[in-house]
Amino acid sequence: MTAPLPASPVLPAAGQGPLHVAVLCHTGAGGSGVVATELGLMVAAAGHDVHFVGQSMPFRLAGQHSMRGPYFHQVGGFAYALFDQPYPELAAANALSDVILEQGIDLTHAHYAIPHASAALHAQSITGRSRVITTLHGTDVTLVGTEPAFKRTTRHAIEHSDHVTAVSHFLADQTREVFGIEREIEVIYNFVDSERFRRVSDPGARLRVAQPEEALLIHISNFRPVKRVQDVLEVFARVASEMPARLLMVGDGPERPNAVELAIKLGVIGRTHFLGSFPDVQGILGISDLFLLPSSNESFGLAALEAMSCEVPVVAARAGGIPEVVSDGVNGFLAEVGDVDAMADAALSILRSPERYRQMAQAARATAVGEFAPELIVPQYLAAYRRMLE
Structure with a gap:
């Protein structure tokens, strides 16, 4: 299922033509999903082609539609008695692979290491294209990433992403310490739309x-x-x-x-x-x-x-x-x-x-x-x- 999402106030586009970007993120009320969707809207407003891929429409965008995009592609599910639990990474990788090939995606922005960065890397391996940038938001490192069941998977996702960012210097330092890695982690802070978030005068x-x-x-x-x-x-x-x-x-x-x-x-x-x-x-x-x-x-x-x-x-x-x-x-x-x-x-x-x-x-x-x-x-x-x- 594909539905367009609304555009935001226009920001200047970085030259060299429009980018084709896929976004993987949590779609609930948590901070990482909010940041991912707000960023996706801003990138689209800057003149780029943005496609959200998820199991549901991102929290802050549900019920809003525009023909201008960005666009939302729903991850499908599959019930089978042999499977004790769903496999969101595999389903997301499959849906993302379709979007990469059909929409000519240049890069995938994965917000959260597990399952999104892993799904993006899987789709990159399937399609042979689309660079992967992973933004670490916190609990993907401090909670999920330290769980023994996911630690090696999380480290692999971080080490093999083409680029990694973190939302604070604290998180970048903690990521290096927890996983014992030396790779570059660029710190890019979260942002707030101060025209929307302002004092109510009434x-x-x-x-x-x-x-x-x-x-x-x-x-x-x-x-x-x-x-x-x-x-x-x-x-x-x-x-x-x-x-x-x-x-x-x-x-x-x-x-x-x-x-x-x-x-x-x-x-x-x-x-x-x-x-x-x-x-x-x-x-x-x-x-x-x-x-x-x-x-x-x-x-x-x-x-x-x-x-x-x-x-x-x-x-x-x-x-x-x-x-x-x-x-x-x-x-x-x-x-x-x-x-x-x-x-x-x-x-x-x-x-x-x-x-x-x-x-x-x-x-x-x-x-x-x-x-x-x-x-x-x-x-x-x-x-x-x-x-x-x-």
């Missing part, structure tokens, strides 16, 4: 969620254990005991039931709203006051960057690549993993001081616009594409 939008005197805190994630969503509730409970406040929990995942149970136990369930997952988070971020990110490991922290673009300071754990995005004491505060008291104190120090809040909110926006704009980041990917093909 006061009525905020009044639908919180009263004027209430501080509005927010957390967005896929509710996996690494996100430490129970720490979010612990921090909020401490804040709410000191001042009127509400908490928005955006996302879904295995830790949600435990989070709801803890909210009840802490007595904050009436001021905590579990909103589930939805693609257009900019509206809810644009009315929020403070973003909480207590994760035990984040290779970058895309949701934090999106919050910063909306003039929302961040209180986060000092973990992984977060310090490459959040500057302690400038656009937010950092504390040690699990130190909910320090995070609550930091949150209160921001929310109780209008002047400090104003300074941090402005610094957050300035960081997003000045260091992580698409106009700065997307050309780095286009340059990497060109170098591979040359």
Whole structure:
């Protein structure tokens, strides 16, 4: 099944004619899928031919259609009693091979080492064409890649890709350490569309969620254990005991039931709203006051960057690549993993001081616009594409 996806605001095209790019990515609400789809749209807007290949349409693009592309090609499935479990890598490699041959694909951008880079390399072997660039996003190295069942496969995918990028210096260094490899890993940060992610000026939008005197805190994630969503509730409970406040929990995942149970136990369930997952988070971020990110490991922290673009300071754990995005004491505060008291104190120090809040909110926006704009980041990917093909 092939369906066109919408185009984004046009960026200048890198010369030498249009590229023909296939994209493999996770299509759910996780950060890697968001980055992959946003990048694919930007590359297409720069005048290039982009084809997404996946089991479902990417999360932030579902239900949107345009005749201008990029295009989506669905990976087929096959049920057979002999197979105890599905084989997503083989199915993706087969679908990608068809797209490579039918669409004249020059290169495949695989977001995540397993299964996407492995599928791209398999399709490259089948077709005898299409260079492979792999972007590492975090858990493909820190979680999946360290699992003994996948470690050799992950190392092979990284070592044999034509080019490898990582979303932070932390992740690039950790990849070399975990797999004992010396190959070049180019660091290209994630980006945020600051025209879309900006403060919501309509006061009525905020009044639908919180009263004027209430501080509005927010957390967005896929509710996996690494996100430490129970720490979010612990921090909020401490804040709410000191001042009127509400908490928005955006996302879904295995830790949600435990989070709801803890909210009840802490007595904050009436001021905590579990909103589930939805693609257009900019509206809810644009009315929020403070973003909480207590994760035990984040290779970058895309949701934090999106919050910063909306003039929302961040209180986060000092973990992984977060310090490459959040500057302690400038656009937010950092504390040690699990130190909910320090995070609550930091949150209160921001929310109780209008002047400090104003300074941090402005610094957050300035960081997003000045260091992580698409106009700065997307050309780095286009340059990497060109170098591979040359």
